[in-house]
Amino acid sequence: QVQLVESGGGLVQPxxxxxxxxxxxxxxxxxxxxxxxxxAPGKQRELVAANSGGSxxxxxxxxxxxxxxxxxxxxxxxLQMNSLKPEDTAVxxxxxxxxxxxxxxxxxxxxxxx
Numbered sequence: 269q270v271q272l273v274e275s276g277g278g279l280v281q282p283x284x285x286x287x288x289x290x291x292x293x294x295x296x297x298x299x300x301x302x303x304x305x306x307x308a309p310g311k312q313r314e315l316v317a318a319n320s321g322g323s324x325x326x327x328x329x330x331x332x333x334x335x336x337x338x339x340x341x342x343x344x345x346x347l348q349m350n351s352l353k354p355e356d357t358a359v360x361x362x363x364x365x366x367x368x369x370x371x372x373x374x375x376x377x378x379x380x381x382x
Contacts, residue, residue: 270295270369272362277376280352288347288376290362295369298340303365304347306358307375317347318365329355352380 276288288304301320307313316327317336324336335348345362359375 270371272369272371272373274360274362274373274376277360277378279379279381281382282353282380284352284380285348285350286352286378288349288360288362288378290345290347290373292343292345292362297343301365302336302338302345302362304334304336304345305361305363306356306378307361308355308358311358313361315365319345320365349378352378354380354382356380 271293272290274288274290276286278286280286301318303315303318305313305315314327316330317334318325319336319338326334333349333351338345357378357380359377361372361375363369363372
């Protein structure tokens with residue numbers, strides 16, 4: 269069974285940066301597209317960045333500020349988040365794209381506040 273462990277979140281001020289990591293185990297990581305999702309309080313979980321088949325795609329709300337990357341040897345996917353805004357506050361999760369693995373990690377909380 270796949271396990272996903274997200275880390276790297278925290279409390280930052282607007283304009284600052286964070287780098288999230290997600291370590292996967294229990295699956296052949298390299299063959300899957302992977303993405304970062306987020307869920308803000310009272311809102312549905314949304315996909316913000318995806319890396320699949322050598323291509324990357326981003327939600328309009330994060331385009332130009334977030335960068336997704338992966339290290340298949342380490343079975344890890346990263347999300348570099350720059351110029352953070354209060355509206356980026358959410359719990360961030362990684363999972364497979366376009367369909368998730370059916371289970372989720374615990375996520376990592378990102379809070380952007382002055």
